[in-house]
Amino acid sequence: MEIEAVGGYEGVGRNMTLVRIGNSQLAIDCGIKLDSYLLYYGKDERDFEEIPTEDLLRVGAIPDPHTRSPIDAFLISHGHLDHIGALSRFLDKHKAPVFATAYSSGLISQKLTKEQLGRIFEIDYKHEIPITPSLSAEFVQVTHSIPQSSIIDIHSKEGDLVYAADFKFDDDSKIAKTDYKRLKEIGRQGVKALVVESLDVGKEGKSYSEKVARAKIRDVMSFAHENGKLIMATTFSTHLERIQTLITEADKLGRKIIIAGSSYMPNCSMGVNMGLLDLPEASIVAGKKLDRVFSKIEKGGRENYFLLVTGHQGEPGSILSRIADNQFHFHLTTEDFIIFSSSTIPTDVNIANKSQMIDKLKNHGVRILDDVHVSGHANKEEHRKLIKMLNPEHIIPCHGDARMLASYLELAEEEGYRVSDTVHLLRNGSIVEL
Numbered sequence: 001m002e003i004e005a006v007g008g009y010e011g012v013g014r015n016m017t018l019v020r021i022g023n024s025q026l027a028i029d030c031g032i033k034l035d036s037y038l039l040y041y042g043k044d045e046r047d048f049e050e051i052p053t054e055d056l057l058r059v060g061a062i063p064d065p066h067t068r069s070p071i072d073a074f075l076i077s078h079g080h081l082d083h084i085g086a087l088s089r090f091l092d093k094h095k096a097p098v099f100a101t102a103y104s105s106g107l108i109s110q111k112l113t114k115e116q117l118g119r120i121f122e123i124d125y126k127h128e129i130p131i132t133p134s135l136s137a138e139f140v141q142v143t144h145s146i147p148q149s150s151i152i153d154i155h156s157k158e159g160d161l162v163y164a165a166d167f168k169f170d171d172d173s174k175i176a177k178t179d180y181k182r183l184k185e186i187g188r189q190g191v192k193a194l195v196v197e198s199l200d201v202g203k204e205g206k207s208y209s210e211k212v213a214r215a216k217i218r219d220v221m222s223f224a225h226e227n228g229k230l231i232m233a234t235t236f237s238t239h240l241e242r243i244q245t246l247i248t249e250a251d252k253l254g255r256k257i258i259i260a261g262s263s264y265m266p267n268c269s270m271g272v273n274m275g276l277l278d279l280p281e282a283s284i285v286a287g288k289k290l291d292r293v294f295s296k297i298e299k300g301g302r303e304n305y306f307l308l309v310t311g312h313q314g315e316p317g318s319i320l321s322r323i324a325d326n327q328f329h330f331h332l333t334t335e336d337f338i339i340f341s342s343s344t345i346p347t348d349v350n351i352a353n354k355s356q357m358i359d360k361l362k363n364h365g366v367r368i369l370d371d372v373h374v375s376g377h378a379n380k381e382e383h384r385k386l387i388k389m390l391n392p393e394h395i396i397p398c399h400g401d402a403r404m405l406a407s408y409l410e411l412a413e414e415e416g417y418r419v420s421d422t423v424h425l426l427r428n429g430s431i432v433e434l
Helices: 034-041 053-058 102-109 180-189 210-227 240-252 264-273 290-300 319-324 348-363 380-390 402-414
Strands: 002-007 016-021 024-028 073-075 098-100 120-122 128-132 135-142 149-156 160-164 191-197 231-234 256-260 284-286 305-309 337-340 367-369 394-398 431-433
Touching: 002 394, 016 149, 024 128, 024 135, 034 348, 098 102, 102 120, 102 264, 135 180, 160 180, 180 191, 180 380, 191 380, 210 231, 210 240, 210 337, 210 367, 240 256, 240 264, 240 305, 256 264, 256 290, 264 284, 284 290, 290 305, 305 319, 319 348, 348 367, 380 402, 394 402
Parallel strands: 024 073, 073 098, 098 120, 160 191, 191 394, 231 305, 231 337, 256 284, 256 305, 337 367
Antiparallel strands: 002 016, 002 431, 016 024, 128 135, 135 149, 149 160
16 A cells, blocks of 8 residues: 655645555545645636646645556545645546545536536445445545535555545534444454544644534624624635524524625535525625625615625635725725634735735724634544544544644654654655555
8 A cells, every 4th residue: 555645744735645556546635725826826817727737836736746647536525625626637637537525526516627527426425436446435424614524434455544634523513423433333444544634633622513613603793783783704615504603693683694705606505405504585695796785785774784705814806805905885884893703724825814904904993803713623632532443553644734743743652653653754745655
């Protein structure tokens, strides 16, 4: 069994891992490094798909697998851009099927050509997927900050490889349940290697449940409703459970719902169609002609509206950034509230973008409620629980910078693993043979 660290092993984003067993080769995830893309193209109006692949490779925005042999299949753990965003760049070169859950498949399909769409296969949990005569895969449900996330188990004659990036153990999620029973069964059957994310492993204890986020939102929404006029919020456009909470609380307060931003439109529509999101009947979801939408707020009374917008990371071109830059005939006042139901993704570009945008928003006098959020990533004790359930022979931490990977090494050593023997620290482009 040979494992190549293609992307995501030296920082956050651009996740991709290759697994070679015999003559077969599988790719797990294929994402973009969004901050690298924004650094070079964030203020350029060209769409990501219009930028040449060689340019994206040059700036480190997409993975660069050094493989000449064909890929037999792409296995997608979940639908975040840092796991699916680069897939379209590889499907012409590698004529392989793509296996993903329904929600992930829908997100992937938004970026593919008609010819590529025929290669997407929606999978169900608890079903074994034959890939080659000697290889199969299984998707196991787990909780994360996006619907239908998966831990992937690859079955082979060399043993099982389990891929867990990204996950948390949230027993109070309203749209997902971690399949602990199946994970324990896989552990009893024997796991050769665990490839596992490391973003929050350095944080002691357990990550907070989405139930805590619901309580936070209920508290700050009530406060903003009583002490201000317009309530705005921003969060991840794929975090449907969080979007549902924000909308539900606004609806309870009697506010009219407006959702603005091009990424919200398809994601919310797909969520409604899949029964993952329930929008009040009079809700407005808009991607264009926003001045017309904003005029409704001015005419209808700011205190009667809840406005959900893109821009939680301060992304150039997002609705919130454009409002901060006075690009609309719509302006914020000292009686308006903005709720950031998100944390800043820990990269230099995101930190800088969000900081600059918040400074601009403060100049408008708007009141800011930040970090009304819980993480979608496991803390140290959840990682420990995963190790104990799976009892893998080898562990390979992924998806993190040097500090995060080092924190995982500490945990692995606590659990009896030895560096370079049974726990392996890889860099992008390096390979370990087990």
